[in-house]
Amino acid sequence: MQIRKMPILERIHEFLKLENEIGSITRQEAVSMIPPLFLDVQPHHKVLDMCAAPGSKTFQLLEMIHRDVKPGELSDGMVVANDSDTQRCHLLIHQTKRMCSPNIMVTNHDAQLFPGLKDRSGRLETTSTDAEMWEEESNGLYFDRILCDVPCSGDGTLRKAPDIWRKWNCGVANGLHRLQIQIAMRGVALLRTGGRLVYSTCSLNPVEDEAVVGEILRESRGSVELLDVSSELPELKRRPGLTSWLIRDRKRWLCSASQIDRKRAGAVVPSMFPSGNGWDLSDILEPSTGVSSPPTDTEDDAEKKDVEEVEEDEGPPEVATLPLERCMRLLPHDQDTGGFFIAVFRKVAPFKAIPKIKESHKSRILRTEKEALTAEGETGLLVPAPIDADSIVAPPFLPAPPERDLLDIQVEDSTEVENEIEAEEPVSDNEEAEGSKVAGEELSMSVVSEGQEKLAASKDPNAIGRIQRQGRWKGVDPVLFLKDEKIIKSLVEFYGIKETFPVHQHLVVRSEDVSRCKRIYYVSASVAHTIQQNFRAGEQMKITSAGLKIFERQQTKEASTCIFRISSEGLPVLLPHMTKQIIVANRKDFRLILAEKVVQFSAFNDSTFAAALRELSHGCCVITLPTEGPDAPINSGAVGTAVACWKGRSNVGILITKAEANQMHQRISFADDDVSRSEEAVVAVEASQGGNMTSVDAGSELNVSKNGQKDNSINEPQNGTAPSKADQLDDGAHNQTEGTLMGGDVVGDTTEIVEISSAN
């Protein structure tokens, strides 16, 4: 059902859109949420999401590492979310920033080449006091959990993506098979022994599913086992993996690799079949040149030729000897979902790989390394000595990236726009002025050069290799720990940051010139550790974003002692550790500031609050609702509801987007209306019954919960009160021009407000 096409559901569609935009809800198809559930992620785990964009599963993984973490506590775990597509990495950043987590890194690699961070410096200098940890660090970066939600043909999504009916052909899946194996095998190498890896696709084609799983088991030669997870998530309806299938190539059904037409040897490979048996490299080398001839015809050509092909006798299909029935097939008609395939592996021993030439590498290597091959002879490549695959920096045959050239990265900060402002008004960043453009927000910190984009856009696999070998990720800002003691001291003193919130080695900037840096990011200990590891390993990792944006530079004419304001995503994490610049408002005044955005001190209802506000230092402050009592927030756990503001000479303005302010105002207003309606109803009922009825008795009718407390949950404005409130708010919002300065001595249009999430 498409909600947006049904006029009667227009309001709920608007509501969903708004909540999605400000990050209160994330929409995701139910079946696509299942793979992370089989990872058994614990809060202390290091998790790698190899093909992560747009980030729905990454979000789930983040939720898992923050599970059980109480407000004010910092989680030990980490999620590294990787995607090969630069633009989709920005989606990933946007999606995950709603989680307000310092425990995330977004990286931009081809997953099959994801760097291992093996220490190449030879230095013994380390921040770790633990010798064991140092030993482990120098051996590389390992993950406790890895999700390989690989690119696939997507035929499991046919129900919601009807376009696939038109575009589907068997060549798509066949063409992805080898990449899927390479990605998964890189995952196996990066997995800690004892760790879990989940391989998933939204395709039901065995060539992308069981065939890949079979090849993982064969290639890893006992270092991973395929788990039987039939007792996990018992209510999930699933079917066992296939153990027998045929391969379709140009309208021919093939039973085994022996039936592969020599000319099609690059397009159909033995690993696609249940046994995985087939020819070796020499079968596909042309005797005269030693160079393979990958099929060059397009799918269209293939279709034309198909007409002429003679259908062959299929013969008996192969049957796998591996326990592929342990894989899970989720079929659309079993529980009204999309189709999905899931396999769960555990690493039981370190991975020693024989770097045989993979089919996908063959043509590339043979083309680019032709001379070397001739010199070494084919046998040298076919039967090399086993190598410790766990510790490789990049897969065999692909050189690791060299040291970055410092000079490469300096130009990028000029892309950041610093706004000068009038009077003492804080200025909002250009990027944040338009809430709906948040996805592009991080562009200034992770700008990728045009040349690099063009290379990435090209389909030439050698181009990708070239990009990743570029010195020090040309065009991407560096990730540097903030070491400027003056700035750190000003932050700690201005906001009264407690020792419970470690700042040294946890604040990161993306500019080498600290005097120009606009944003400061907070990283968890685990992320900080990985950044250090990356330095020692010669900065192999291309980091698009690290941690949580916690402070942003704020320029005003009248200097504040601290030039950095708190960002909206940083507030939930920092607030429990702040002792200064916090002020508690009553409900009425809190609503006033949300509705008006900028309020003169004299306009507040509570004069004590106004006086206390005047006393605060000039600059960024946080206005909260009390955590207990009648003015306590709704459904917001122990930390409460808070909004970052800018305190000027005579007024205060919220630092939030209008959408966020309106949404927060709406919630509080609904709750208040709800309460007053309940109270009015109680009075009415009492009056009609001679005053004998208690509010607890009236609970079921009057929205009072069973334990006698008023149920203030206001997440679902469905009881007919929504229209007038929403309309009023919409009108209010439209009266203000997006991105313009508002009256008084404060600009309160575009920065931050936040409802404290219990996750942090």
Ligand SMILES: C[S@@+](CC[C@H](N)C(=O)[O-])C[C@H]1O[C@@H](n2cnc3c(N)ncnc32)[C@H](O)[C@@H]1O
């Ligand atoms: C199935 S989608 C991932 C969906 C994601 N896990 C989620 O739940 O939101 C596959 C992703 O793989 C990315 N991708 C394609 N080839 C890749 C490669 N070689 N390495 C890493 N990512 C790749 C695509 O850009 C795409 O975002």
